[in-house]
Amino acid sequence: MARFPIPGRPGGPPGAERPDRPFTGYKLARAVLSADCAKTAFAGLTLGAERVYGVTAEASCVWTPRHAPPRRWCGCGFYCLHELADAQALGCATENRSALLIEVAASGRYIRYERGLRYSRQRVRVISGCWCDCGNPGTALTDAGTGLVGWRHLSPICDRCSVGRRALRLAEFAALLDGRVQVETPSGISDTGAPEPVPSQAGESPYAVLSAEIALLHARLDDLQSRLDR
């Protein structure tokens, strides 16, 4: 996989770069609610699935306290994608269906990949969307039936499916976070109780379902290979 400089983004050698200003990125995160229902936060999906983070967070290595992320030969640190469409595509994968799509400002130390960044510091800016199991845009969050010690996982749910269920509106979820985060209202939903039909197969083409995290790992392997070739 060839790696080209991305137009409009600062160039420079790979490795421990520091941006002049934060990058805007897109990623998926799990919504979580504290055991006493007083606080909300986010959790990772794969590598960082056991780590709960707030609106601003500093990454720590999941394997060792002896280095600070992102370390080149380690997979640690936060990940984000440059393009919203890539994060939306990642959200189509079965295991990511209950994730929130979020926009972040990435800063601190970072390593750049073709499609995204691995970095040390993050601020969550916007909750950009989520989907109910039924295919409608999510408007609230409900207990997912799983969790971590001290935190319940939450799953998105739409107005229609949340009738009679205990659920937190997205704005209520945001209000319980430890900082200010904007919530984008889902489009394509009607307040008349008759949600607009969602086209079947929306975004579900096998071609659209790419795993961006795997793309990032491939980029790392390419990088390793190019170093070995030298």
Ligand SMILES: [Zn+2]
């Ligand atoms: Zn590490």
Ligand SMILES: [Zn+2]
């Ligand atoms: Zn629904």
